[in-house]
Amino acid sequence: MDDLETRELRYFTAVAETLHFGRAAERLGIAQPPLSRAIAQLERRLGVQLLDRNRRGVALTEAGRVLLRESRLALAAVAAAARRTRRAGDSQLVLVTKAGASHALLQRLLNAPAAPPVEILLCEVGEQAGLLRDGSADVAIMHHPYDDLAGFDTEELQVEGQVAILPAAHPLAAREALTLAEVSDVPDLPIARWPRLDGSYPDGPGPEVRTQSKLAQLVALGRTLLVIPASSRAWQWPEHVAVPVFDAPAVTTMLAWPSTSRSPKVAAFVRAAVTLRAAA
Amino acid sequence: MDDLETRELRYFTAVAETLHFGRAAERLGIAQPPLSRAIAQLERRLGVQLLDRNRRGVALTEAGRVLLRESRLALAAVAAAARRTRRAGDSQLVLVTKAGASHALLQRLLNAPAAPPVEILLCEVGEQAGLLRDGSADVAIMHHPYDDLAGFDTEELQVEGQVAILPAAHPLAAREALTLAEVSDVPDLPIARWPRLDGSYPDGPGPEVRTQSKLAQLVALGRTLLVIPASSRAWQWPEHVAVPVFDAPAVTTMLAWPSTSRSPKVAAFVRAAVTLRAAA
DNA sequence: CCGCTGTGATACCCACCGGGTATTACGCTG
DNA sequence: CAGCGTAATACCCGGTGGGTATCACAGCGG
Numbered sequence: 249m250d251d252l253e254t255r256e257l258r259y260f261t262a263v264a265e266t267l268h269f270g271r272a273a274e275r276l277g278i279a280q281p282p283l284s285r286a287i288a289q290l291e292r293r294l295g296v297q298l299l300d301r302n303r304r305g306v307a308l309t310e311a312g313r314v315l316l317r318e319s320r321l322a323l324a325a326v327a328a329a330a331r332r333t334r335r336a337g338d339s340q341l342v343l344v345t346k347a348g349a350s351h352a353l354l355q356r357l358l359n360a361p362a363a364p365p366v367e368i369l370l371c372e373v374g375e376q377a378g379l380l381r382d383g384s385a386d387v388a389i390m391h392h393p394y395d396d397l398a399g400f401d402t403e404e405l406q407v408e409g410q411v412a413i414l415p416a417a418h419p420l421a422a423r424e425a426l427t428l429a430e431v432s433d434v435p436d437l438p439i440a441r442w443p444r445l446d447g448s449y450p451d452g453p454g455p456e457v458r459t460q461s462k463l464a465q466l467v468a469l470g471r472t473l474l475v476i477p478a479s480s481r482a483w484q485w486p487e488h489v490a491v492p493v494f495d496a497p498a499v500t501t502m503l504a505w506p507s508t509s510r511s512p513k514v515a516a517f518v519r520a521a522v523t524l525r526a527a528a
Numbered sequence: 529m530d531d532l533e534t535r536e537l538r539y540f541t542a543v544a545e546t547l548h549f550g551r552a553a554e555r556l557g558i559a560q561p562p563l564s565r566a567i568a569q570l571e572r573r574l575g576v577q578l579l580d581r582n583r584r585g586v587a588l589t590e591a592g593r594v595l596l597r598e599s600r601l602a603l604a605a606v607a608a609a610a611r612r613t614r615r616a617g618d619s620q621l622v623l624v625t626k627a628g629a630s631h632a633l634l635q636r637l638l639n640a641p642a643a644p645p646v647e648i649l650l651c652e653v654g655e656q657a658g659l660l661r662d663g664s665a666d667v668a669i670m671h672h673p674y675d676d677l678a679g680f681d682t683e684e685l686q687v688e689g690q691v692a693i694l695p696a697a698h699p700l701a702a703r704e705a706l707t708l709a710e711v712s713d714v715p716d717l718p719i720a721r722w723p724r725l726d727g728s729y730p731d732g733p734g735p736e737v738r739t740q741s742k743l744a745q746l747v748a749l750g751r752t753l754l755v756i757p758a759s760s761r762a763w764q765w766p767e768h769v770a771v772p773v774f775d776a777p778a779v780t781t782m783l784a785w786p787s788t789s790r791s792p793k794v795a796a797f798v799r800a801a802v803t804l805r806a807a808a
Numbered sequence: 809c810c811g812c813t814g815t816g817a818t819a820c821c822c823a824c825c826g827g828g829t830a831t832t833a834c835g836c837t838g
Numbered sequence: 839c840a841g842c843g844t845a846a847t848a849c850c851c852g853g854t855g856g857g858t859a860t861c862a863c864a865g866c867g868g
Contacts, residue, residue: 251603252610253533255855269816282856284817294613301816311616318609318663321788323531325605329598330532333574336591383598398787399679507678508601535826549845562827564846581845582835 252290254326257319259286260298264316267306321381328383335383341513344369344376344385347460350479350501353406354389362520364513372459373442380506386514391477392500400504403518405525408478410496414489415470421489428475428495437473440466464488477501532570534606537599539566540578544596547586601661608663615663621793624649624656624665627740630759630781633686634669642800644793652739653722660786666794671757672780680784683798685805688758690776694769695750701769708755708775717753720746744768757781 262272263283273280291298298312308316335342345354347370358366369385376388377396389405390397412431414421420434432439438454440463449456454472457463466472468487477499481490503521505514542552543563553560571578578592588596615622625634627650638646649665656668657676669685670677692711694701700714712719718734720743729736734752737743746752748767757779761770783801785794 251534251538252606253535254531254606255533257606257609258531270814278855279857280816281818281858286855288817294610296614296616298613305815311613314616315609315613317788317790318605318612322602322605322609325598325602326532326534326537329537329595329602330574332598333578333591333595334576336576336594398681401678508597510597550843558826559828560845561829561847566826568846585844 252293254323256286256290257323259283260290261316261319261323263287263299263306264308264312264319267308269306324378324382328381331383339513340365340367341387341517342367342369342385343387343389343517344371344379345389346371346373346376346391348480349391349477350389350406353479353501356524357521360520360524362516362523364516364520366517376504380504386509386511387503387505387517390502390504392502393497394499395504397502397504399507401507401509402502402504403522405501405503405521406479407498407500410475410493410499411478411481411490412473412475412493413467413481414473414491415467416487416489417470418473418489420473421491423491425492425494428493431473431475431493434473437471440472440474532573534603536566536570537603539563540570541596541599541603543567543579543586544588544592544599547588549586604658604662608661611663619793620645620647621667621797622647622649622665623667623669623797624651624659625669626651626653626656626671628760629671629757630669630686633759633781636804637801640800640804642796642803644796644800646797656784660784666789666791667783667785667797670782670784672782673777674779675784677782677784679787681787681789682782682784683802685781685783685801686759687778687780690755690773690779691758691761691770692753692755692773693747693761694753694771695747696767696769697750698753698769700753701771703771705772705774708773711753711755711773714753717751720752720754 259272259276262276263269266272266275269283269287270280273283276283287299294311294315296311297309298315300307300309341364343366345368354368357363369379371379374395376385376390377398377400379385380388380400388400390400390402392402412420412426414437418437420426420430420437438452440454440457441449441452443449443456443458455466457466457472463472463474464485467474468485475493475496478490478492479501503518505518539552539556542556543549546552546555549563549567550560553563556563567579574591574595576591577589578595580587580589621644623646625648634648637643638648649659651659654675656665656670657678657680659665660668660680668680670680670682672682692700692706694717698717700706700710700717718732720734720737721729721732723729723736723738735746737746737752743752743754744765747754748765755773755776758770758772759781783798785798
């Protein structure tokens with residue numbers, strides 16, 4: 249059985265993501281004909297049709313969709329192998345967290361007596377899983393139920409309520425507390441839309457956002473509101489007001505790491521975090 | 529940044545597992561010099577020394593050990609991509625289970641009204657995780673705490689006590705019940721030793737076993753005993769006697785599947801299994 | 809209806825590199 | 839010091855991955 253090469257997977261993901269041989273080739277830095285040939289060869293070797301090339305364009309078949317999913321995971325695993333090997337000697341551990349989340353908690357973690365040296369990597373919402381999977385980070389701070397924890401081992405750090413972040417000028421900003429029903433259906437403050445994993449946006453009235461800073465800007469301008477864990481209030485501006493949302497589901501801040509990890513660095517850090525939590 | 533190719537990972541794992549360039553090359557079906565060259569090139573590209581080639585033989589460095597672990601995972605992910613793509617169209621689902629475990633439960637699962645068509649794959653103890661990871665199977669029956677469930681989503685199927693399997697001729701076989709202390713330290717019936725993930729055996733007085741059938745044989749011959757979940761009694765022979773072990777930890781039979789799975793086949797099967805459990 | 813445009817497939821060539829054989833270098837051991 | 843077992847080096851060759859040029863074809867506008 250001839251195994252696939254990562255080159256083939258990279259080529260296929262490029263085509264599958266762009267649905268265009270020419271642009272995919274450009275992205276890969278090769279010419280279009282070799283790419284066509286490589287994909288055709290891949291289909292022959294797998295014995296499955298991956299793409300429908302009919303009138304005006306390319307579409308994924310069912311098998312193609314499966315391979316796209318699996319290719320991303322496999323390529324992340326290969327990249328992880330390289331990164332983790334390069335960093336094998338480092339005593340330093342890389343922790344990734346969403347920009348602006350859980351400042352105080354993180355501070356306590358880093359100052360814990362038993363904690364090993366830690367390098368902090370900041371990312372945007374929803375990017376932690378990918379960075380853990382591809383070996384860019386050893387451990388992440390994630391939030392249940394916001395983040396997808398599939399494939400990770402976790403340790404609970406804290407549980408907290410959520411607050412609504414509103415423009416200071418808005419009538420609702422004066423309230424002592426709010427309910428989910430009140431904030432989820434404010435006509436002049438539609439909830440912002442985050443990109444899905446594939447980069448596309450769900451439908452809806454709210455503005456499209458991709459980064460926290462852009463979101464903060466939009467709130468300050470009175471264009472949207474959001475509901476976030478209380479500890480994430482760190483990044484609010486003078487133009488923002490935070491109001492507790494009574495019936496919002498509790499958010500659990502968790503330490504997460506690949507369940508396949510056997511790294512002593514990670515184990516030591518998690519142990520330090522757990523004893524810290526016990527002491528608190 | 530130049531990515532690694534699966535060929536390089538295959539080559540490295542071969543060398544790392546044999547610790548011998550010549551034999552590794554033979555296993556790979558290539559000559560020794562190109563293999564040496566490929567490994568040297570890999571070390572150059574990663575910028576890390578993977579092997580110590582000093583006096584009389586090869587040893588893994590710390591980085592080498594990391595890469596060996598990661599390579600196995602990455603290669604399994606690539607193989608999984610190929611297998612799952614080939615089987616994308618199949619409506620049939622592949623379920624893997626240890627030979628001889630939980631007959632009755634499995635029977636009920638397969639006969640469940642909502643269950644999709646299922647192909648059964650039998651494997652030896654501890655092999656389920658690998659078969660799930662490399663895409664040979666979609667879902668597995670595993671036993672907590674015996675099996676390593678890292679990286680899998682699970683659904684509990686049943687909880688049960690454990691029994692000791694003894695040679696019928698042994699004095700302990702006449703007892704109504706036993707304790708862990710009694711069975712864990714019987715001088716003439718040392719507990720058998722299973723291979724670790726890397727194929728080596730732990731130290732100890734018991735015989736080395738690799739397959740269930742060999743183990744059954746050894747018990748029948750009066751050379752060892754074992755403690756297993758009550759539902760696994762299916763494979764006992766006339767020469768075997770099962771005696772409940774009161775204080776042995778309870779064993780949970782679980783349905784497990786890769787937490788990255790998004791397959792509707794798997795989802796349907798799990799749903800069927802859960803409703804079945806609820807009905808029982 | 810015809811050419812234009814934008815697309816992927818084909819044809820063909822070249823150069824690189826992965827793999828082979830032969831040999832060397834080196835360390836241990838008798 | 840000779841002999842063996844090992845990995846590294848030297849060198850050559852062929853396959854294949856990549857390039858350019860071109861084709862085939864479908865939609866579409868004039």
